Amino acid sequence: AMINVIITEKLYDVDFIxxxxxGFNRLKTHIRQFTPEWAEKITWVNANDIRxxxxxxxxxxxxxxxxxxxxxxxxxxxxxxxxAFAILQVxxxxxxxxxxxxxxxxxxxxNxxxxxxxxxxxxDRYPLFYEVWGRKSPYGVVTCVPENIPEHLKAFLVVGGNPLLSMADSNAFRDAFNKLDLLVVHDLYMTETAEAAHYVLPACTHLEKWxxxxxYNVCHCLPYLMLRKKVIEPLGECWSEWKLYTELSKKLGMADKFPWKTEEELISFELEPTGLTFKQLLEEKPEGAYxxxxxxxxxxxxxxTPTKKIEIYSDALAQVGFDPLPTYLEPxxxxxxxxxxxxxxxxxLSTGIRNSYYTHSQFRDVAALKENNPEPHAExxxxTAKQYEVSNGDNIIIETNRGQVRMKAALDERVAEGVVLVPHGWSGERNANLLTDTKCREPIMGYPEMKSLLCSVRRA
Structure with missing residues (x-):
């Protein structure tokens, strides 16, 4: 709707376009249907405010x-x-x-x-991500997991992840994982997924490996990298990912596919296309380098792109059967x-709200953090709370057609009426993904619909 206003009122940057x-002329025709009044009915944001x-x-x-x-x-x-966001910028x-x-x-x-x-x-179901990036969308792969066990998937190796908690529809994942011939988890903690595994392998912390x-993981999209140094040797029986994959490749008779003899050798190989070396980053640029x-x-x-320009009209989307210009699909x-x-x-219902104490399902064992945020709060x-006789701090049950969770109520004027916001990363009966459905997916990339569901609320 914002694009509609900018084009209708000729507020766009002609020279840049x-x-x-x-594809801008195609956008001009396409966007006429998406008026602020149309958007107001869906978003509850006043049309004049959109303008x-x-x-x-x-x-x-x-x-x-x-x-x-x-x-x-x-x-x-x-x-x-x-x-649509990108087109607004463009x-x-x-x-x-x-x-x-x-x-x-x-x-x-x-590589x-x-x-x-x-x-x-x-x-085959979500081809665009694979074609553009040369790898499969993690969402597209993982949301396909439950329906492919045990026919196509017999074994699963989870390294540093907790899909039984972090992926949509925990119940579907648990049922599917119970049908696997083999589930192996390589992690620092006994996570929910590790508890369901046949084997749990102890992993290194970042201080025990190069x-x-x-x-994304450190430099927030700056063209900058740094060497993460090993501080101590791995404790006990802990292995790094490099050692796990190296030893596994040997046992599978595929050692030639993973030939690096040390972590330092592997990192040197990764760095080759950058023009920087392991030695440079270690000795000359210990703080990192652009x-x-x-x-x-x-x-x-x-x-x-084929045109060598920013393609407002996407031929890539059109070729795989999707709308080449932004459209709206009802959840x-x-x-x-x-x-x-x-x-x-x-x-x-919208799941996955964040707080400053935890990262996804991590750090809930840290006493100082737990003291400040001991339990999840649904906002x-x-x-809305008054309508359902809920007061601030009450124990409440949030329920969808997939399951229910128990949390504390937190009343906040900033939350739209008729909406419930639920944090993620908590375990047991507080797991937000007991509410989500792996069958509800975005059609292009396979994203699970964690932000657009229906629910009810009642006092526990």
């Missing part, structure tokens, strides 16, 4: 949308939401300028992956798409 984009925001966004050079982590992709419209000329979206050069690491015959699980830290200069401006901007579980569920589950508007 002409020089660096393709004001669109005008302000178009007026400011250096405007930027901070998408956050999984705020808009874990929905029925994940890919198209992200494309048509206002806020690309590679201070305040706007800045293109960060991708770190060119040596340690092993080639296998055939395509990975789910590549590594490379870069982009592997490429990051510049404002579009003079050196390159796009790996699988919503007041409009599931009116039969609305009587029993009249509230809109709802005071008016």
């Amino acid at each position: 002409e020089k660096y984009t393709s 004001k925001l669109a005008r302000k966004f178009a007026e400011i050079k250096g405007a930027g949308i901070y998408q956050g982590t999984c705020t808009q992709d874990q929905t029925a419209n994940g890919t198209q939401n992200s494309r 048509i206002t000329g806020n690309i590679n300028n201070p305040g706007g979206w800045v293109i960060s050069p991708r770190l060119p690491l040596g 340690v992956g092993m080639k296998v015959e055939g395509e990975p699980l789910g590549a 590594g490379v830290a870069y982009t 592997y490429q200069e990051k510049k404002y401006g579009m003079e050196e901007a390159k796009f790996s 699988h579980r919503s007041p409009f798409s599931s009116p039969d569920l609305l009587v029993q589950y009249p509230l809109i 709802l508007n005071p008016a």
Whole structure:
């Protein structure tokens, strides 16, 4: 709807669009249907407020949308939401300028992956991610897991993850994992997934192994990397991932596929395309180094598209049968798409809200953090709480057609009326993914719909 306003009122950056984009005229025709009034019915945001925001966004050079982590992709419209955000940035000329979206050069690491015959699980169902990135979307793979056990999946190795807690529909995953011939977990802790495994292997901490830290995991998309140094030798029987895969490849008669004799040798191989060496990072650049200069401006901007421009109209999407311009798809579980569920589950549920104490399911064993945040709180508007006779701090039950959880109520005026926000990463009867459904997926990339479900609330 914001794109509609900017185009209708001719607030877009004509020069930028002409020089660096393709498909804008198709967008102009397509976007007419998505008016602020149309958006108001879905979002409950006043149409005039949408117009004001669109005008302000178009007026400011250096405007930027901070998408956050999984705020808009874990929905029925994940890919198209992200494309709509990008188009807003593009048509206002806020690309590679201070305040706007800045293109960060991708770190060119040596590929340690092993080639296998055939395509990975789910590549036929969600082909675009695999074609664009050369690997399968983790969401697309993992959400396909329950329906492929035991016919196509017999064994599962989980390294540093906890899918029984972190992936959508914990009940479906647990049922599926119980049918595996073999489940092995390599981790620091006895997680929910480890408890269900046939074998649990002790893993190293980051202080017991060498590594490379870069982009998303440390440097927040800066073209910067650093060597993560080993401080002590692994304690007890703990192994690093490198040692696990090395020894496993030997036992499988595939040692030639994983030939690096030490972690240092493996990291040196990974670093080769960057022009930096293990020795440089260790001795000359212990604080890290830029592997490429990051510049404002579009003079050196390159796009790996057929037109060599920013493609507003996506031929790649069209070729695999999806809308080449952003469209809206009603979630699988919503007041409009599931009116039969609305009587029993009249509230809109969004799972996965964050807090500053924990990261996903980590750190809940740290006493100081646990003291400050000992239990999860579901957030709802005071008016919604009053409707269901819920007071701040009450124990409540949140329920969907997949299951229920118990949490404390936290009343907050900032939460829209009729909406319930539930944190993730907690275990047992407080696990938010007891509420989610692995069959409700975004059609392009396979994202589970964790942000758009129907629920009910009652006092425990």
